[in-house]
Amino acid sequence: GGDLDVNGNNITSDTGFLMVHTGDTALDVFAIGSSGGKLTKASGNQRFLEVLPNINQSGSATYTILDIDVTETATGSGSHNFFDFRVSSTSKITGNSAGTIIMTGDLMMEEKADHSSTPEAGYGYLWTKNTAPSTLIFTDDAGTDFQLGVGSSGGLLADGSVPLTGNWTTGAFDIDMTGGDLTVDGISTVALSGDDVRFW
Incomplete structure (x- = not known):
C-alpha cells in the first residue's frame, strides 16, 4: 500500500492513484465538471484539466500517457465512440471504435x-x-x-x-525531360497521331 493524502484542493499519492468501478450501472460512471462555476480568467491560457507526466525511463521501456482499452461484450445499435469533443453540444472531433476520426474543421500539418x-x-x-x-x-x-x-x-x-495499371484518360499535359530520361518498359506499340504519342 501507500499513502493517499487529501489536503485542501490537492489529492496526493506516493504509489499511484487508482479509481475502480465494480458494479453494473446504466448511469455515467466517472465525471469531472463544474456545478455552476466558470473559468473567468481575463487573459492568458486557463486550463480545466492538465496532465503533466514526468518521464525518466531507460532501456527498452515505452510509455502511453492516455491508454483506452474497451471491452465490447455487447453493443447497442447507436454510435460507439472513444471520444467526442463538443462545443455547445455540437460534435467537433469524434473518434469511434472502428478507428475513424470525424472532424468538422480543417486538418493543419x-x-x-x-x-x-x-x-x-x-x-x-x-x-x-x-x-x-x-x-x-x-x-x-x-x-x-x-x-x-x-x-x-x-x-x-x-x-x-x-x-x-489499367486505362488512364487525361487532358493535355507536358513531360519535362530536363531532369533525366523517360523510360517506358513493356511497351508493344507506339503510335503517333498529330501531336499525340500513344503507348500500349
Missing part, C-alpha cells in the same frame, strides 16, 4: 523536410513538405513519395518508379 517515421510495411504517411509554397505528400510503405494535387489541374509526381 506543420511543414517539414521529410516524413518523421521510417516507412513501415502496411502503412502510408501523409505529410506537408516545406517547399515554397508547401506541398502535400503521400509516402507509401516502400518509401516512395507522391506529391498530391499539383496545381489547379491535378497531377502525379514521384521519386522512383510509378506503377500505372
